[in-house]
Amino acid sequence: MTLLAAEGLTKRFGGVVAANGVSFALEPGEMLAMIGPNGAGKSTTFNMVGGQLRPDAGRVTLAGQDVTNTPPRALCRLGVGRSFQVAQTFLSxxxxxxxxxxxxxxxxxxxxxxxxxxxxxxxxxxxxxxxxxxxxxxxxxxxxxxxxxxxxxxxxxxxxxxPRLLLMDEPTAGMAPSERAALMALVAGIARRERIGVLFTEHDMDSVFAHADRILVLVRGEIIARGSPEDVRADPEVQRVYLGQSGTKAAARARRTHG
Amino acid sequence: MEWDFLLVQALSGLASASSLFIIASGLTIVFGVTRIVNFAHGSFYMLGAYMAVTIVPWLLELDRSPTMFFVGVLASAVAVGLLGVAMELLLLRRIYRVPELFQLLATFGVVLIVQDVVSMIWGPVEIPGPRAPGLRHAVYIFDQRFPAYELFLIAVGPAVLALLWLLMHRTRFGVLIRAATQDREMVGALGVNQAMLFTGTLFLGAALAGLGGALQIPRVSASSHMDLSIIVEAFVVTVIGGMGSVPGAFLAAMLIGQLQAFGVLVFPKITLVLAFLLMAVVLVVKPWGLLGRPEAASGRAVLPEGILDPHPLGRAGRLLAAAAVVAVLALPLFDAYTVKVGTEVLILALAAFSLNFLVGNGGIVSFGHAAYFGLGAYGAGLLVVKAGLPMEPALIAAPIAGGAAAALFGFFVVRLSGIYLAMLTLAFAQIAYAIVFQWVEVTGGDNGLVGVWPSSWAASREAYHYLTAVLTLGAIIFLRRVIHAPFGATLRAARDSAARADAVGIDVRTHRWLGFTLAGAAAGLAGGLYAFSKGSIDPTLLGIPMSVDFLSMILLGGIQSVMGPVAGAAAFHAVKDFFMPLTDYWRLLLGLSIIAMVLVFPRGLAGAFVSRRRGAS
Structure with a gap:
């Protein structure tokens, strides 16, 4: 059964459409990465799924249950764990x-x-x-x-x-390259072993192409490509608007090393 | 009611709004740039009035002309501006990076110092100012007399707004002020000379306060009570308008001015309350004020100021606690005066402990904790004096009264954070103060009520001391247990990271609300015990100075420690009790001590105790 489904999520900030009809699904034990250039709507989509932002249209379901607009603390009770871009812990x-x-x-x-x-x-x-x-x-x-x-x-x-689902907003931001690989390997291991679905956004192409099962590419609020890392890397549109030459090479390298 | 009367009422509302805006604009500009809520702003206003009643008559001796009057007013404003520069150089510069609680207390220390210095220089008697030449007459507005000077004041507010707008948009200094208000760190990163910017801002802010004070002299005499009444009003205006926003302050001042002008017709009894109610409503609907903006979030994770990991008492701590308990029990062996002081220390220790339960453990900086203490005292006192009940049920009612008030106010308070939260607690405390002060038939108003005596079995000083000891120590031990329990840990967790607490499923608001209520109930119990120890109640129990005393106690004891506030209360009260009768300048002494504590001793007695022991081992 599908663990998480987003259907037609849309959010406008004034005249800017930050997310436009974003739909995707996530299965238990699957690592789904959301990538795209700055301002593509990754964080917006992420926060609509996580309950921090109220979508203008569309809905989110968790194992068939409608959880659109459910606040974070209630989502936690339904089995959604999350990590923040800047780590949030109880410092004292x-x-x-x-x-x-x-x-x-x-x-x-x-x-x-x-x-x-x-x-x-x-x-x-x-x-x-x-x-x-x-x-x-x-x-x-x-x-x-x-x-x-x-x-x-x-x-x-x-x-x-x-949790049944982990939401990770740029899990490796601010980390050294060696630490990044180790953390992502740890997350992927736990997710697959315990059938936890993971939705993560990421700028680090190594982490994405090495560990994601599937990838969504967002540009200007819309999904322009989706599929396995190989498909996404080979997609000429993704290469043109996001990865560029060196990004594509890095993606291939990451896939060879880890995959 | 005739409509021409309403028009005149509206005009007088505009005149007070105009004056209020001039003062509040200075406060909001200083806050925008320095992020310090400057209690001493009211002192600058008072100093402006005192300067003007000194300078203006002297100038009018030379030439009795409107020009000389306004030269005198402007000279007073400039002189106060220079005092603002002195304050920035000597004090503010050292505290930009300390927690906001300490900043508030340090600027309140300046308030205390200025109060005593003013009475040293100008004496305790009110000084009336000269009327303005050329504006002494009244004009007729549809058969209603209206002072020409008030009409002039109505024009000054918009004029100041226009000048500030020109300054903010047409000069480099003004552009920097606006930039720093939006993002201070970025202005620093761009290589702007921040020291000059901050000093200049303080000059501008203080001069505006001084101008506001100097312009008042034809209407009100200069007196040493002007500072606190105006600062609370100016806080309300800046908070409603949005802290840092000059147009917001203008809008809010207009609202408050009209509200008071017409409120006095409809609800003559509760004029003081109306402004605070407006503020509470605005903050709940728009937490950043009418034209304010949310603070730019800083991504840096900082260790919170307050109780860190509460450890069980070590051996030294246990010995100290045992010695304290023995001392409390042995006090009746000494003279009656010592017993009285000991009883008061126990009561204040509970009040301070309950405050640190909020501040140190919950990160909820309450600037109006005296409200719950005072309402507990009134709850108990009224039952005895008005309802004729004995002490026992009254002492049960005290924590209920404090807790109920805290539950009501706390419902709004916990929706906010940081400086806005502190301002709202202050506003609620002033509402409670205003009600107690103005509801003369029930509360006795300013004079309070006498005849709050304990039951006969507890009437002797010693018996009441033991009763107090049992109740206060019991309550302190209970609150300490709560700090170590999951509830206390949850409050600390929410203080450390509200986002993380939310993500692990904690309902942050509800827990903070429950914590606020619990602390209010404990303060209420302390207040009830205090009422019976004094035999009387009066509004000073709810006043700002009382709240500041409690904050000084926890600051002195150390807000990072669990038991520090108890030591702080003991030390503070003992020193106050010893020195206050000896000196006419207690406030000066207290103000200097508070500033000294903030600057050199910010972790309090408990911090010193811990570092001494670390040093020894």
Whole structure:
């Protein structure tokens, strides 16, 4: 069954049509990348799916249920986890504290006034950290970590909500190239193993062509191409308006190295 | 009511709107560029009036002409502008990067200093100003007398607006002000001399406040209470108009002026409340004000100012807590005066702790916490004095009153963040103050009510001390538990990153609202206990100075620590109790201390305690 479906999503900002009739579907365990030049409407589409923006037209369904205009915290309850372009974590907490907080929220225990938050779900949080390779850093303040590690913790926080779908807005932005590949490999591994669907936007062509199962190309608010990485790379229109010569070569290289 | 009367009413509304705009425009320009909400702006206004009542009569001695009057007014404005420059160079320059709570407190420190300096120089008596030559007569508008000077004031507001527009659009300085208001970091990145820009902005802002004050002298005498009343009104105008927006301030001043001119006809009792209600409505509908813009989001993740990871008490902490409890229990062994001070310290400690539950733990900078303290006191006091109930049910009603008020106000407050939130808490506190002040039949107005005495079993000073100790320590221990519990952690999480909290399924607004209510209830309990310890209630319990005292306590104790506010309350109250009777210049001393704390000691007593222990080990 289709996990996520967007149908005819449209958003205008004044006279600018940021997204125009964007439709796509995503299956469980699939990595779907959304690419395109700056201002193509990636973030707009992404935020309409994630509940931050209200579409002017169109609808979003999650496993058949209409979730258009559902606010983020309610989407989380329906099994949607997300990561942000600039990592968003609870900066005053420890690494494990961040994951524990997400688990407390997931278990709806946030209004408890007498139990000890530091003792709740510690083992489950450590297990989640172990899955993203961060268990060894569990008790450090999260503010001390390198940015790439913070992104991993953010993934663990998202996984604490037992998601069916992960929304990742430029997951590798601001990271060093080696960290990028490792993070994307980790996400792809978890997604395929646990049948989690992943929708991500990305500027880094290496990450996209190495790990995406399918790719959507947005230009000026419209999808101009879609399909497997090979199809998209070979598409002359995509080469002309987005990838260019060097981009196409980089895409081919990425596909050879990882694929 | 005749329509010519309504016309005159509208005109007098325009005159006060015009004056209010001149003052508020300065405040909004300074905020736009420096991002500091300058409490001392009201002090500049007051200084403008005092300068003018000094300079103008002297000039009129030389030549009794309208020219000399206005030369005097402008000279006063320039003199105040220079004081603004001094404030920028000596203080503001050092605090641009500190959290906004500290900025607010530091500028409030300037307010306290100026109050005492003014009474040192000009004395405590009000000084009436001369009337303006050439504008002393009244004109007739359809049989209604209307002062010519007010007509003149109506024209000054738009004239200032026009001059500011020319300045903002036709000069390099003005263009830089507008650019910095939109994106200060970008202006800095472009290589603009920011120091000059900020100093110039303070000159302009302070001079506008001084001009506003100087223009008032034919209408009102210069007095040492002008500062706080005008600053709260100017805050309301800038917040309604949108902070940083000069046209917004003009629009808002016109609205407020008319609202007050006609409000006094319809609801003579609650004129003070109307403006604040308008502000609350505007903020809920348009959180950035009528013509304001959302702040440019900065992508940088910054460690929040406040409680970080709350640890369980270490051995030293436990020893200290035990010693404090023993001291509290042993106090009745000393003289009665010590017991009285000890009881007050316990009560203030609970109030300060509940405030830091919001500020330090929740990142909710409440500038009106005294409202809940005071409403708790009135809730308990009125039940005893007016309804004849004994102390016990009144003490149960106190936290309910504080909590209910916090739930009502908090519903609006938690929709905002940052400086707008602080301004709204201040506005709500002023609403509560205005109601208590103006509803004389019930509350006794300015004089308050006496006869709030404890039940006979708790009537002795010692017995009441122990009752207070049990209730306040119990409440503090409970709140501390909540900070460590999932609820407290959730408030910290929402403070650290509202976006992330939302994404993991936390209903941020509801949790902050519950936290606000809980803190209000705790403050209400403290207020109820305070009423019985004094035997009386009066409006100062809800005033801005009381809120600032609470903030000073948590600042002194350290907002980053869980238990610091308790130590801060003890130290603050002990020092105040010791020094206040000894000096006529307590406010000067307090103002200087607050500024010193912000500049050199921003982590408070608890911060010093921790770093000393780190240094030792």
């Amino acid at each position: 907490f420890t690494v494990v504290g961040n994951v524990q907080m997400a688990l407390i929220a997931h278990q709806r225990q946030t209004r408890q006034m007498l139990s000890d938050a530091a003792a709740l779900h510690r083992d489950a949080a450590l297990a989640l950290l172990d899955r993203v390779g961060m268990a060894a850093q569990a008790d450090r303040p999260i503010g001390e970590l390198a940015y790439g590690d913070v992104k991993r913790v953010e993934l663990a926080i998202a996984l604490a909500g037992a």
